[in-house]
Amino acid sequence: MADFTRRPPPGPGPSSLGAEQDENRNITPLETPAAQANPVLSAPPRPRAPAPAPAGAALGAEPRPEPTRSRPAVSAPLPSVIFDPMPRPRVPPAQSAGVAPPGAPPPFGEEMLDVQTERRTAPPGPPPPAQEPERRAAPGMERRGPPEADRRGAPPAGPDRRGAASAPQQGYAGPERRGVRRADGSDAQATNRFWPAQPKTLQESGLNATFVEELVLKAIFFAGEMRGMDVATRLQLPSALVDEVIEGLRRQKYIDIRGGGGSGVGRSTMIYQLTTFVTDVLRQILDRNRYNGPAPVPFNEWVAAVKQQTVRGNRITRHRMQDKFGDLIIRDYIFDGIGPAMNSGRAIFFYGPPGNGKTAICQGMVNCYEGDIFVPHALLVDDFVVKMFDANIHRAVEDEPGMPSYDRRWVRCRRPLVVVGGELTLEMLDLVYTPEVKYYEAPFQMKASNGMLLIDDFGRQKVSPKDLLNRWIVPLESDVDILTLHTGKKLQVPFDVFAAFSTNLDPSALVDDAFLRRVRYKLEVQRPDEEQFHEIFQVMCRKRGVPYDARAVDYLIDEHYRPHHRPFAACQPRDLLDQVIDMANYQGQTPRLDPALLDAAVRSYFVRFDKPADSSPTAASAR
Numbered sequence: 001m002a003d004f005t006r007r008p009p010p011g012p013g014p015s016s017l018g019a020e021q022d023e024n025r026n027i028t029p030l031e032t033p034a035a036q037a038n039p040v041l042s043a044p045p046r047p048r049a050p051a052p053a054p055a056g057a058a059l060g061a062e063p064r065p066e067p068t069r070s071r072p073a074v075s076a077p078l079p080s081v082i083f084d085p086m087p088r089p090r091v092p093p094a095q096s097a098g099v100a101p102p103g104a105p106p107p108f109g110e111e112m113l114d115v116q117t118e119r120r121t122a123p124p125g126p127p128p129p130a131q132e133p134e135r136r137a138a139p140g141m142e143r144r145g146p147p148e149a150d151r152r153g154a155p156p157a158g159p160d161r162r163g164a165a166s167a168p169q170q171g172y173a174g175p176e177r178r179g180v181r182r183a184d185g186s187d188a189q190a191t192n193r194f195w196p197a198q199p200k201t202l203q204e205s206g207l208n209a210t211f212v213e214e215l216v217l218k219a220i221f222f223a224g225e226m227r228g229m230d231v232a233t234r235l236q237l238p239s240a241l242v243d244e245v246i247e248g249l250r251r252q253k254y255i256d257i258r259g260g261g262g263s264g265v266g267r268s269t270m271i272y273q274l275t276t277f278v279t280d281v282l283r284q285i286l287d288r289n290r291y292n293g294p295a296p297v298p299f300n301e302w303v304a305a306v307k308q309q310t311v312r313g314n315r316i317t318r319h320r321m322q323d324k325f326g327d328l329i330i331r332d333y334i335f336d337g338i339g340p341a342m343n344s345g346r347a348i349f350f351y352g353p354p355g356n357g358k359t360a361i362c363q364g365m366v367n368c369y370e371g372d373i374f375v376p377h378a379l380l381v382d383d384f385v386v387k388m389f390d391a392n393i394h395r396a397v398e399d400e401p402g403m404p405s406y407d408r409r410w411v412r413c414r415r416p417l418v419v420v421g422g423e424l425t426l427e428m429l430d431l432v433y434t435p436e437v438k439y440y441e442a443p444f445q446m447k448a449s450n451g452m453l454l455i456d457d458f459g460r461q462k463v464s465p466k467d468l469l470n471r472w473i474v475p476l477e478s479d480v481d482i483l484t485l486h487t488g489k490k491l492q493v494p495f496d497v498f499a500a501f502s503t504n505l506d507p508s509a510l511v512d513d514a515f516l517r518r519v520r521y522k523l524e525v526q527r528p529d530e531e532q533f534h535e536i537f538q539v540m541c542r543k544r545g546v547p548y549d550a551r552a553v554d555y556l557i558d559e560h561y562r563p564h565h566r567p568f569a570a571c572q573p574r575d576l577l578d579q580v581i582d583m584a585n586y587q588g589q590t591p592r593l594d595p596a597l598l599d600a601a602v603r604s605y606f607v608r609f610d611k612p613a614d615s616s617p618t619a620a621s622a623r
Helices: 016-024 032-037 110-121 146-152 209-223 228-235 239-251 276-288 299-308 332-344 358-368 465-478 513-518 530-544 550-560 572-587 595-605
Strands: 255-260 270-274 348-351 373-376 378-381 384-387 410-413 417-420 432-434 439-441 451-455 480-484 490-494 497-503 521-524 607-610 619-622
Touching (some): 209 239, 209 255, 239 255, 299 378, 332 348, 332 521, 348 358, 465 513, 530 550, 530 572
Antiparallel strands (some): 378 384, 607 619
């Protein structure tokens, strides 16, 4: 196999590829505190206070005696910054006129440096008279006079260059697409977690009355007749909101009440049907689109939800990954390769011989993402409906008791895993418009948002690998994908997907440097050794309910692997054991690792087709 990866240059420095990756990597707020805590990584070093000091106490200074009621006059100015190693001119008492407002916490860290800059440049002036009573506070009360404020580094009077610095500093939660993590590395419920609120009015739903009326008419048309509560369930909108729309349609004589249905009173229990006055209107509605399902979500709301539920910047540790791959026998280098890639959320490229678990590894990786996301049933883009939720891809999560209500136009799901193989074409990566129903189906990468997309058997698609890579270069670089409506309009959608490429072909014949630069992580999935081969056999025997016999596996290796120099593959224990079970059932025996059954399984499994030199039939021989 050709070596297609770049080798780092000699010396302790990083490679050019790594340097480029470091420049492109987003520094997240969750990583920033750890980096600033190390004085070697922060340039220039800034002094940090571990916690806000008590009132009247300077950071890094020795405790001062409590002042008495009769405070002596300040005869000498206090040093402006106790921990500053550089000598600075002392500030006269007249210049230190700033008084911290009541209730404001003492500034610390970087704000103290800014404060000192302002104090050195602020023009001298007398202290405000209003602050004079604070300087004579009785014992036991908060001391907020200028001398104590000087010790705390409070800002002086005058224009504030930092804006509203007197307000208490709020905790920084990071960008809206990042979550809050616990100190132990496990996922905590993010304070900014996306949770769609239940709309109470049409304005809150982001839809206009005409569009909802069309959905109601189509729902009743396709069903023949419906109760009001069933219409609300079909549209996944609150009953009160749907009842108002139905009442408006009744006033227009488009629908009528056929009778009551079931127990209870109210418009929700009434059975509605269409009238003859709606025929022409309904024909126009169906000519525009025939979507009949839950009410769509505005496109902008979905974009904001994708940012808040991002797959980027996770904190997945080795401890969390160990029990997420089921019965797979994973080597340490596999964990060390996929762990950092999953934390970054960027693409990864798997390569290696076939049958060694590349696809199974990718299927186990998505289990490492904890938590759930919200996926809309459909999107509304310029009066066009794009169907998003796919029951074959998205696994819905049942609601827990006592959970707060949310907008039912969204489905609470696990993070999705979308797998596409040799059937992938370039047309499947764009919005699929069906003229018969006149609405769109979202492409694979759009359905995989906030999850994982696996391009399996890369290089075996109907489209050439070069064209397919050119299609992925822009989304992998900018996290934005460009889709085209049938009207010709271009639509920018977020590409928040952890993409994985898997191939068993020679990578040097498939990828180029531009692709390797954007796919930052590459991992070779190697063949198992003899010890792992035994472990895989033991796991598969336990799953199939067959007694494990190590001597039978040694017989298999000694008779059918070593003499023929046959390499191991991770899929072979499963395949051979399945054939042993099939042959034992055919012969009326109890499935077991019997040498005779293993010999028969090998003869059927390992077959080599030799191409004949003449026109005789192809010869097949067991290997």
